[in-house]
Amino acid sequence: MTRTAVARRPPWYLVVPGVVGVVFLALPLAGLVAQAPWGSIVELLGSPAVLQALRLSLITSVAATLIALVLGIPLAMLMTRTRAFGGAWVRALVTLPLIMPPVVGGVALLAAFGRRGLAGQLLFDVFGIQIPFTTAAVVIAEAFVAMPFLVITVEGALRSSDARLEQAAATLGARPWTVFRRITLPLIAPSIAAGAVLCWARALGEFGATLTFAGSFPGVTRTMPLAVYAALDVDRAEALALSMVLLLVSVLILVSLRGRFLQGLRR
Amino acid sequence: MRLLLGLALATALTVTGCGSSDARTLTVSAASSLTEAFTEAAQDFESENPDVDVSITFAGSSALAEQVNSGAPVDVVATASQQTMATMTDAGTAIDPVQFATNRLAIAVPRGNPAGIASVADLATVRTAVCAPQVPCGAATQELLARTGTTVDAVSLDPDVKTVLGRVAADEVDAGIVYATDVRAAGAAVEAIAIPDDVNVSTGYYVARVTDSDQAALADRFIEFVSTGPGQQVLDNLGFELP
Numbered sequence: 160m161t162r163t164a165v166a167r168r169p170p171w172y173l174v175v176p177g178v179v180g181v182v183f184l185a186l187p188l189a190g191l192v193a194q195a196p197w198g199s200i201v202e203l204l205g206s207p208a209v210l211q212a213l214r215l216s217l218i219t220s221v222a223a224t225l226i227a228l229v230l231g232i233p234l235a236m237l238m239t240r241t242r243a244f245g246g247a248w249v250r251a252l253v254t255l256p257l258i259m260p261p262v263v264g265g266v267a268l269l270a271a272f273g274r275r276g277l278a279g280q281l282l283f284d285v286f287g288i289q290i291p292f293t294t295a296a297v298v299i300a301e302a303f304v305a306m307p308f309l310v311i312t313v314e315g316a317l318r319s320s321d322a323r324l325e326q327a328a329a330t331l332g333a334r335p336w337t338v339f340r341r342i343t344l345p346l347i348a349p350s351i352a353a354g355a356v357l358c359w360a361r362a363l364g365e366f367g368a369t370l371t372f373a374g375s376f377p378g379v380t381r382t383m384p385l386a387v388y389a390a391l392d393v394d395r396a397e398a399l400a401l402s403m404v405l406l407l408v409s410v411l412i413l414v415s416l417r418g419r420f421l422q423g424l425r426r
Numbered sequence: 427m428r429l430l431l432g433l434a435l436a437t438a439l440t441v442t443g444c445g446s447s448d449a450r451t452l453t454v455s456a457a458s459s460l461t462e463a464f465t466e467a468a469q470d471f472e473s474e475n476p477d478v479d480v481s482i483t484f485a486g487s488s489a490l491a492e493q494v495n496s497g498a499p500v501d502v503v504a505t506a507s508q509q510t511m512a513t514m515t516d517a518g519t520a521i522d523p524v525q526f527a528t529n530r531l532a533i534a535v536p537r538g539n540p541a542g543i544a545s546v547a548d549l550a551t552v553r554t555a556v557c558a559p560q561v562p563c564g565a566a567t568q569e570l571l572a573r574t575g576t577t578v579d580a581v582s583l584d585p586d587v588k589t590v591l592g593r594v595a596a597d598e599v600d601a602g603i604v605y606a607t608d609v610r611a612a613g614a615a616v617e618a619i620a621i622p623d624d625v626n627v628s629t630g631y632y633v634a635r636v637t638d639s640d641q642a643a644l645a646d647r648f649i650e651f652v653s654t655g656p657g658q659q660v661l662d663n664l665g666f667e668l669p
């Protein structure tokens with residue numbers, strides 16, 4: 160007992176960089192908390208402009224997460240269970256939005272769905288539909304940058320899940336859909352939840368792709384991060400307060416989900 | 427590990443080794459609409475002063491003022507409005523502002539003017555991008571719309587004038603309200619629809635030394651260069667009006 164405890168103690172020279180790491184991550188948060196005008200936060204929470212941005216942020220981030228779930232879980236299945244999607248190139252493609260600067264993501268979305276874009280031109284010429292500068296564009300931008308978090312998490316879980324359980328069910332006569340629903344999904348449920356939460360958090364914080372692809376208009380496309388940026392031009396205190404509100408809301412939701420859904424994150 | 431050390435060493439060498447050995451760097455923050463003018467003026471200033479490197483950041487004036495007021499290590503700051511400059515001089519972070527140019531608004535449309543816009547009133551019915559009211563170009567836009575009695579159903583209130591221009595150049599909006607000089611600088615992708623003088627709004631450009639600059643003399647020389655020296659010719663060539 161004591162022996163394992165001693166053996167697992169980290170070497171002393173990891174302590175200093177480790178502590179520096181914690182301070183590095185905590186200091187900006189501490190600055191935000193220390194400088195936020197707490198008196199006006201309650202007041203701000205009641206202001207129509209903030210409520211509007213907050214509501215838009217919550218609606219779009221949840222919608223983006225739902226899209227990621229509906230498209231992402233099947234994609235992860237294909238990546239782990241088929242040869243065509245199992246290659247390194249699909250994995251690279253899925254990971255790309257993760258490492259791409261969000262502004263570049265926004266430009267790419269314009270090149271695809273803008274009214275002069277690959278698919279957007281067709282939509283515009285044939286149906287007269289223009290996606291940029293709409294709430295739908297915000298959801299698309301958020302889903303584009305956030306879905307990889309879900310796909311990668313679920314894919315990892317599928318790869319490490321016990322294939323023999325699925326094989327056993329199949330030998331006993333279960334059809335593929337039944338195997339997926341009754342065996343595979345319950346096995347990876349914690350990872351789906353964890354991936355969905357990561358995906359949602361990323362969508363909630365999305366800024367660059369949204370500004371580039373969807374613009375910034377109150378009530379339509381100005382989500383909380385864009386409202387923070389717009390406020391920064393006028394009033395630093397308001398920007399700090401808005402940042403605090405966004406932070407509080409995300410922490411509150413994460414804490415309330417913890418325990419019930421987040422076993423996958425805690426391992 | 428060895429690779430990491432090598433990378434760190436290479437970075438350190440690059441950072442310390444660039445430029446001539448005793449070059450001084452003058453750091454300038456300037457409004458987005460000055461991008462072309464100050465880039466060119468800085469090159470001219472550098473050739474007149476071979477021992478000086480001018481490093482310029484371009485952003486919305488309000489964002490720049492916010493940075494300077496927060497103590498950003500800048501020597502010279504140039505804004506697209508007197509009001510924004512005042513937020514710094516009032517705070518004591520910038521001193522001795524000088525007006526060195528004025529600019530007017532114009533309607534920018536994609537090449538070929540697909541929506542057929544001829545006047546400010548036409549903007550009421552097309553997809554338009556404008557600057558957010560908080561930045562100088564947005565404030566000027568609000569005044570223009572008030573003067574012409576036009577209500578614009580804007581699709582985006584953007585943080586700076588170059589963002590608006592980018593949307594027009596990409597043909598994602600039918601029109602944008604920007605500065606006259608921006609349309610000129612944008613090249614062939616964008617065309618200008620002039621706004622009549624009697625309703626148009628002009629904005630003054632101000633440049634000042636940042637109070638905490640440790641290169642006051644050099645900063646003053648750059649300010650003189652753009653406000654009375656050869657920089658004025660550059661501004662004139664790009665379509666700015668001189669004070």
